[in-house]
Amino acid sequence: MKAIVVGGGIMGLSVAWALGRDGHEVALFDQGPLPNPLASSMDEHRLIRHPYGDQVGYARLIDDAYAAWDLLWADLGQRFYAATGTLALTGNGADWAERSAAALATIGKPMIELPVAGLRQRFPQIEAKGVERAFWIESGGVLFAQDIVAALAHHLARQPGVRLHPHTPVRSVDLEQGRITTEAGAVHAADVVVVAAGAWVGRLLPDLGRRLVPSRQVVIYFDLPDEARSAWNKGPMIIEKTGDVGLYLVPPMEGRGLKVGDHEFSRLGDPVAERTASEDDIRPLLDRCRSLLRGFDRWRTDRLKVCFYTVTEDERFIVEKQGACGWVMSACSGHGFKFGALMGRELAHTLASGRDAAAHARWAAGLDAATPT
Numbered sequence: 001m002k003a004i005v006v007g008g009g010i011m012g013l014s015v016a017w018a019l020g021r022d023g024h025e026v027a028l029f030d031q032g033p034l035p036n037p038l039a040s041s042m043d044e045h046r047l048i049r050h051p052y053g054d055q056v057g058y059a060r061l062i063d064d065a066y067a068a069w070d071l072l073w074a075d076l077g078q079r080f081y082a083a084t085g086t087l088a089l090t091g092n093g094a095d096w097a098e099r100s101a102a103a104l105a106t107i108g109k110p111m112i113e114l115p116v117a118g119l120r121q122r123f124p125q126i127e128a129k130g131v132e133r134a135f136w137i138e139s140g141g142v143l144f145a146q147d148i149v150a151a152l153a154h155h156l157a158r159q160p161g162v163r164l165h166p167h168t169p170v171r172s173v174d175l176e177q178g179r180i181t182t183e184a185g186a187v188h189a190a191d192v193v194v195v196a197a198g199a200w201v202g203r204l205l206p207d208l209g210r211r212l213v214p215s216r217q218v219v220i221y222f223d224l225p226d227e228a229r230s231a232w233n234k235g236p237m238i239i240e241k242t243g244d245v246g247l248y249l250v251p252p253m254e255g256r257g258l259k260v261g262d263h264e265f266s267r268l269g270d271p272v273a274e275r276t277a278s279e280d281d282i283r284p285l286l287d288r289c290r291s292l293l294r295g296f297d298r299w300r301t302d303r304l305k306v307c308f309y310t311v312t313e314d315e316r317f318i319v320e321k322q323g324a325c326g327w328v329m330s331a332c333s334g335h336g337f338k339f340g341a342l343m344g345r346e347l348a349h350t351l352a353s354g355r356d357a358a359a360h361a362r363w364a365a366g367l368d369a370a371t372p373t
């Protein structure tokens, strides 16, 4: 089989990797360098965790996601992951952690409820004002995202049968005929075209623009005092919702930065616009950090980063067949990276084996735990 992949973020690279290792011919195009610093996949880290609120379908896929990463580490000859455990905190009427714990109990992955009174003893770096309930699970950790993307692009550049085309924007795709046309006017044809264009997808496939909305998000990297850095450099990852602003905290594992962000979708912005962030973007997040994190007044903002989610109404992924020869692979809604290797491997399998496309779409949407037959 010959495949064209449009987009060299984690999704496009992963499907190219999986097709290439099964001996198929792949041509991958990206509008920028590979890796492209503007891609959503390009940040120091992305989290992987079992707690998933009510979305038990995605929670069930986490073990498969870890197995797919292990396969990738074997091919790359290096592991780009650090375990942290997952601490989920709630209060003030929010119940994401409780719902996650209830859902995980049904699939045999119980979370342990920690007494809030003892929280500061176990995690002295946490202030925990406003926290009413706390749940812990030993699993979960940090994927070193931009290092993975860079290593994967490097690996693919040496893979027989895989051809990378950086700096080659694709102007249009014909998913009925299996053809793409580049900005420079070159036409390429294949048996299948996979569009994995991240937040730019609506430009290539305007009909999907209504279902896949770019969402500008701002994250904060902090410069920590030495004692705070040593307290945080073993974790934990925190997923917190105790009011209007829910935050996630990524600990500074293996020399990376400590990052805080929120999971509130802006549903605004354009990935091609200037990416600057202001104090206004981060004020609510800073306020919450102040009450949650001990000694926060001595933390300094190192840098702000603007990145894009591509969100669907129900936060489920869209990995769907389009036309006779096309697929769209938009596994984001702010939680896709952890499934990158798995989504790539399974889509490659479906493309090669002719598995049922509708069943594949349901699986990728987290609606069926079993992979399609």
Ligand SMILES: Cc1cc2nc3c(=O)[nH]c(=O)nc-3n(C[C@H](O)[C@H](O)[C@H](O)COP(=O)(O)OP(=O)(O)OC[C@H]3O[C@@H](n4cnc5c(N)ncnc54)[C@H](O)[C@@H]3O)c2cc1C
Binding pocket: 006, 007, 008, 009, 010, 011, 012, 029, 030, 031, 032, 036, 038, 039, 040, 041, 042, 045, 046, 047, 048, 168, 169, 170, 171, 196, 197, 198, 199, 200, 201, 204, 217, 218, 219, 261, 307, 308, 309, 329, 330, 331, 332, 333, 334, 335, 336, 337, 338, 339
């Ligand atoms: C702030 C933030 C925090 C996140 N945290 C997490 C997390 O903790 N855990 C998690 O699992 N997920 C997380 N995510 C989500 C995750 O990063 C994304 O779901 C994932 O990276 C999307 O990968 P992608 O390959 O679909 O898109 P991208 O990485 O954006 O790649 C798309 C690529 O397509 C290229 N492209 C677009 N249009 C064209 C064209 N016309 N021609 C050629 N090339 C084109 C682009 O240049 C780009 O390189 C987070 C996202 C953000 C923004």
